Amino acid sequence: MTKKISADICIIGAGSGGLSVAYGASQLGKKVVLLEKGKMGGDCLNYGCVPSKAILAAGKTAQTMRDAAKYGVTPVEPSVDFRNVHNHIHSVIAAIEPHDSVERYEGLGVNVIKEAGRFISKNEVQAGESVIKAKFFVIATGSSAFIPPIEGLGDVPFLTNEVIFDLTEQPEHLIIIGGGPIGLEMSQAHRRLGSNVTVLEGSTILSKDDPELVEVVRENLTREGVDLREGAKVSSVSGQAGDITVNFEKDGVEQSIQGTHILIATGRKANLDGLDLEKAGIEYSPRGIKVDQKLRTTNKRVYGAGDITGGRQFTHVAGYHASLIIQHMLFKSPFVKNGEQNAPWVTYVDPELAHVGMTEEMAKAAGEKYSVARWSFDDNDRAQAEHATNGRVKAIIGKGGKVLGCSIVGKNAGDLINPWALAVANGLKIRAFTNMIAPYPTLGEVNKRVAGAYYTPTLFSGKTRTLIKTLSIFD
Known part of the structure; x- marks a missing residue:
């Protein structure tokens, strides 16, 4: 009824x-x-933001054990219990579930x-x-x-973000089709937990982000052993559970790769x-x-x-x-x-990559008059103390010093982007950053330092020196 x-x-x-x-x-x-x-709770709680960050945290813990020597601690190759990794992921979901x-x-x-x-x-x-x-x-x-129309895909078991977090056995070789945020986050998490990982991307990884900063991510993923294959156009798949072949064309050459699992991460x-x-x-x-x-x-x-x-x-x-x-x-x-x-976005690989507002390419396309200010994490004392120097800030500054956008790659970039999001949303000028007093020693100092870098060419120019010389007459 x-x-x-x-x-x-x-x-x-x-x-x-x-x-x-x-x-x-x-x-x-x-x-x-x-x-x-x-x-x-929808996708975020059950299949997206929450479980992905939980597995990334597990992978980061494993990698910290491997990298302990730089802190004077004896490194060890972690022993990963993938069923307990699964339990960790779902315990995080369970902790948040009551709220939703x-x-x-x-x-x-x-x-x-x-x-x-x-x-x-x-x-x-x-x-x-x-x-x-x-x-x-x-x-x-x-x-x-989004499931792309790849020949044979319907006959082969494959993973998406909706089922990958249900795995209780570690993939021996995970092939990821798609080099966007989801694909790369899962590539690093699983590689750090001990899986072999290959990423097949038809174009370039993280194509919406600033290429200069994406290169930092690319280098780190490759160094950790993720097999990145850009410009790889997948044509077909075949096989069965545990033994899957992916055929693709790269640089005009037909190639294939075998793995135990496939993750489809080609968009939404x-x-x-x-x-x-x-x-x-x-x-x-x-x-x-x-x-x-x-x-x-x-x-x-x-x-x-x-x-x-x-x-x-x-x-x-x-x-x-x-x-x-x-x-x-x-x-x-x-x-x-x-x-x-004005919404920022973050890819939570290590180092994180965050962005808000216009990239340099977007500013060019819009015909904006702009300048670029940069600052490297290796000039930050806190980053040196934590061996987190692999990062940089790139700010896009428009007419009159207006903040048009900013990209950050490095440790905690997703948190460091917040003041830039405030600036973009409220039409603030770069002087807002030079006016603030940043606590020392924090990674957050990079935001003030990049703002200072914007003014450096003018501050130490010949005209400024002439002005100082003239004003010294009144000493």
Whole structure:
């Protein structure tokens, strides 16, 4: 029997974006229905950010044991119990799960229905035996691994981010198709834990990042034994579990490689299937649903949040979208404008690679007048103390000293990028960095030092020396 439910807001998807809207709206007294057909917490908690950082932490611990000699400690080759690595990953997920659980959200007054939602009209969604009629809807169904049309792939067992963290036995030789953030993070984690790893990338690794800083990542991965093969275009796969052959073309030569496991890391696709968006008058493409600057779809009563909108696919962007939706939907703010172009991104390899705003290539393409300021980690005392000198900061400074963007490669780059994200989002000038006093000795000093490097050519120029000489008359 169909159950009729009336609500202020119906949210489809309980990932970062959906949960954030549900929390905010329920706390503001709205009647909220939240639909989720899979696991609460979505991709980030269960298959993405959380488990990937957990396995990276395990790999980093193993590598620290190998590299202990530089600290005066006897190094040792770690003995890796991969089942316990699996247990570690899932214990981290379990520790965070209560925050995203059905019980927590029901305790906040949210009506959680564990069913898929599909539109049956412009203001109604069906979920199982329930039909929800709401004033507003939020689509936050996220994205999933894109599976490329590779010959033979359907006949061979392969891994994606949704299943790789369920492995309890260590891959002997992991072949990763795709050299983006997911592919590289998994390559280093598994290599450090003892697997042989080959990465096949059709173009260049981390192609959206600054090539100058990507080179630091490339060199370190290669030094640790990851077999990086760029410009390798995969044509077919064959074999069976534990014995898989991947055929590819590189530099005009047909080649093949054998491994025990394949991980597909060739990007993401928006989760559109089964939503019946046409019935709600919502325009979409394979990239995602069409939204305006206020994140409204072509049905103005329906919003989109996170990966489903076809923009930057990051958990922090989904959370940011949720805040904008709350501002516009409930506070009726006329000033809401999606500024996700200011969102930083980080690839959590070692050394980390972080970026915000414009790269040098983007500044060139936009016709910006800019200059570049750089600073190396080997000029930072804390980095020297921790043998973490393999890194640098590259800031892009526009007209009048405005910060256009910054890229950082090095230890804790994901944390060090935060002040640059603040500067880009608020239109700050580089002088904001020279004005601050950075504690010593910290890695954070590199941000102040690169700002100083921007002014160095002017400060120590002939004109400045002439000015100082003139002013000395008044001594």
